[in-house]
Amino acid sequence: MEKKNTPLRFFWHYLRAYKIQLLVVLIVCVISTYLQVKAPEFMGQAIQELGNYVGTFFTTGVADNSKFMEILMWMAIFFILISAGMFIQTIMFVGISGKSTNRMRIGLFRKLEQLAIRFFDSHNDGEILIRFTSDIDNISNTLNQAVGQVIGNVALMIGVIIMMFQQNVSLALVTLAVAPFAIVFAVIIIRKAGKYVNLQQEELGDLNGYIDEKISGQKVIITYGLEDETIDGFVEYNEKVKSATTKGQIYSGMLFPAMQGISLLSMAIVIFFGGWLTLNGDIERTAALALIVMFVQYARQFYQPLSEISSQYSMLQLAFTGARRVAAIFDEKDEEERPNVKKIDRISGDIQLNHVDFAYNPDKPILKDVSIDVQEGHMIALVGPTGSGKTTIMNLLNRFYNVTGGEILIDGTDIRDIELASLRSNIGIVLQDSVLFSGTIRDNIVFGKLDATDEEVTNAAKLANIHDFIMGLDDGYDTIVSDENNMFSVGQKQLISIARTIITDPSLLILDEATSNVDTVTESKIQAAMENVIKGRTSFVIAHRLKTILNADHIVVLHHGEVIEQGDHESLLKDDGFYAELYNNQFVFE
Numbered sequence: 001m002e003k004k005n006t007p008l009r010f011f012w013h014y015l016r017a018y019k020i021q022l023l024v025v026l027i028v029c030v031i032s033t034y035l036q037v038k039a040p041e042f043m044g045q046a047i048q049e050l051g052n053y054v055g056t057f058f059t060t061g062v063a064d065n066s067k068f069m070e071i072l073m074w075m076a077i078f079f080i081l082i083s084a085g086m087f088i089q090t091i092m093f094v095g096i097s098g099k100s101t102n103r104m105r106i107g108l109f110r111k112l113e114q115l116a117i118r119f120f121d122s123h124n125d126g127e128i129l130i131r132f133t134s135d136i137d138n139i140s141n142t143l144n145q146a147v148g149q150v151i152g153n154v155a156l157m158i159g160v161i162i163m164m165f166q167q168n169v170s171l172a173l174v175t176l177a178v179a180p181f182a183i184v185f186a187v188i189i190i191r192k193a194g195k196y197v198n199l200q201q202e203e204l205g206d207l208n209g210y211i212d213e214k215i216s217g218q219k220v221i222i223t224y225g226l227e228d229e230t231i232d233g234f235v236e237y238n239e240k241v242k243s244a245t246t247k248g249q250i251y252s253g254m255l256f257p258a259m260q261g262i263s264l265l266s267m268a269i270v271i272f273f274g275g276w277l278t279l280n281g282d283i284e285r286t287a288a289l290a291l292i293v294m295f296v297q298y299a300r301q302f303y304q305p306l307s308e309i310s311s312q313y314s315m316l317q318l319a320f321t322g323a324r325r326v327a328a329i330f331d332e333k334d335e336e337e338r339p340n341v342k343k344i345d346r347i348s349g350d351i352q353l354n355h356v357d358f359a360y361n362p363d364k365p366i367l368k369d370v371s372i373d374v375q376e377g378h379m380i381a382l383v384g385p386t387g388s389g390k391t392t393i394m395n396l397l398n399r400f401y402n403v404t405g406g407e408i409l410i411d412g413t414d415i416r417d418i419e420l421a422s423l424r425s426n427i428g429i430v431l432q433d434s435v436l437f438s439g440t441i442r443d444n445i446v447f448g449k450l451d452a453t454d455e456e457v458t459n460a461a462k463l464a465n466i467h468d469f470i471m472g473l474d475d476g477y478d479t480i481v482s483d484e485n486n487m488f489s490v491g492q493k494q495l496i497s498i499a500r501t502i503i504t505d506p507s508l509l510i511l512d513e514a515t516s517n518v519d520t521v522t523e524s525k526i527q528a529a530m531e532n533v534i535k536g537r538t539s540f541v542i543a544h545r546l547k548t549i550l551n552a553d554h555i556v557v558l559h560h561g562e563v564i565e566q567g568d569h570e571s572l573l574k575d576d577g578f579y580a581e582l583y584n585n586q587f588v589f590e
């Protein structure tokens with residue numbers, strides 16, 4: 001994957017597709033700059049011709065103003081052409097910006113789909129979302145407005161410098177005398193502002209994360225009466241955003257007035273020096289006046305772009321920050337594949353975990369020397385207290401994470417040597433919190449097998465014990481599932497996701513605490529659905545309620561990431577160890 005870590009490389013990656021349009025913009029920009037820097041010369045000439053005309057008229061009573069009128073006409077044509085050039089540049093940049101930010105969004109989303117689960121586990125949703133919204137919006141606004149103007153302004157400044165030195169070297173030097181101060185001042189302020197713009201986007205990401213977390217936990221907040229505390233937390237995050245934004249804006253805001261002041265100062269110096277030249281008789285009076293008018297115009301043309309660039313800088317800074325943040329996601333590691341991985345069609349389901357070690361973070365080992373031997377078609381139950389590593393084993397089987405020591409073999413092959421897509425197509429997962437996606441119920445069931453027939457869909461739903469419920473709905477399988485239409489219970493969602501798993505006909509099943517959080521009727525339905533889906537497949541079941549796994553072929557008891565006991569239910573009870581204690585305690589409470 002190409003590295004796009006610097007904002008400039010990132011921009012070029014997307015803009016290089018529009019080389020021709022950019023070339024047109026550049027040509028238009030050069031022409032329009034030439035016209036702009038030529039205009040003051042006309043103004044000088046107009047003053048001179050007007051002077052000649054008035055002088056002749058007062059001495060002879062008649063004079064020819066056609067030369068003056070001709071210059072005015074040329075000035076009008078120049079101004080029309082300059083406006084047309086600006087219009088063309090704007091239109092071109094709007095097109096380039098729209099297309100490139102569209103590609104950025106698609107690219108970013110595609111990248112997200114390739115990222116390892118570790119990325120999602122270590123970034124909150126709000127932080128990721130803000131890349132799609134605020135960061136890309138900032139890039140888009142800058143491409144739309146600022147880039148064209150900055151290019152035009154830089155070209156204008158270069159053109160003005162050339163023209164000034166052509167016209168009069170001393171006046172050119174006088175006009176530029178304060179430029180170094182202006183530039184040093186601008187650089188200092190821009191650096192300060194940049195620091196706060198970066199901070200502002202980070203704080204905004206945190207704020208988004210906070211809002212996202214609180215919205216999804218709204219029921220808990222209401223239940224515990226934590227509305228005021230939640231608002232206080234929001235105000236705190238919001239305050240941080242406000243503080244960074246205000247500081248950034250104060251620094252950015254200082255630039256424009258400072259540049260305007262410097263521009264006016266430079267004009268005053270030009271007028272003073274021009275006047276001095278006239279008084280000292282070096283230049284004829286009308287010519288001197290024309291020169292002063294011309295250089296006042298140049299001073300304006302030189303310093304105004306500087307203040308415009310400065311005033312656009314906060315926008316540019318936001319875009320650079322946005323580019324850096326979006327590029328950082330592109331630089332994240334994709335899911336890793338070893339070279340020469342094996343594509344597998346269907347696994348039989350023999351699984352061995354050999355001395356598996358694992359740590360999410362290098363300094364905190366989670367699984368220690370875990371060895372489990374699973375025969376094809378067997379049901380394995382993972383039990384143990386919370387945090388003992390049950391879900392982690394599931395994460396490793398599906399290769400959401402890779403083992404840090406030891407190996408996991410499926411049909412004798414290390415799973416890191418199996419192509420990820422083919423490995424996962426053999427694995428079905430039912431999670432405790434079943435996720436339904438927007439679309440119809442049918443869409444949700446065929447999620448893992450898009451070409452499934454209606455018959456396959458209904459068969460899967462029947463095996464999952466949810467067919468009758470679906471048929472009882474007005475729109476049956478076409479019932480719309482959406483965020484706004486949150487009409488399904490936890491159990492129903494789970495049954496739909498069991499149907500989704502059944503339809504993919506996986507060789508290996510992972511069921512994570514699938515029977516908690518539901519009433520006893522639904523639980524028995526889920527239990528029956530599970531038995532249907534487990535039948536004939538190798539399956540790992542993680543359950544806190546031990547009665548759901550009594551007939552497991554093999555029970556593995558985990559404690560602090562280590563296997564402390566394993567065997568079937570009867571033998572574990574006989575051993576009278578940790579499992580027996582767990583089992584007896586649970587039945588006291590149920």
Ligand SMILES: Nc1ncnc2c1ncn2[C@@H]1O[C@H](COP(=O)(O)OP(=O)(O)OP(=O)(O)O)[C@@H](O)[C@H]1O
Pocket residue numbers: 121360361366384385386387388389390391392393
């Ligand atoms: N993404 C992660 N990053 C860092 N640590 C993690 C991550 N996921 C889990 N852990 C840690 O790994 C340990 C094992 O967690 P795991 O979820 O596997 O336990 P579990 O037995 O499934 O627990 P539970 O029954 O509560 O679901 C815990 O200490 C947990 O804090």
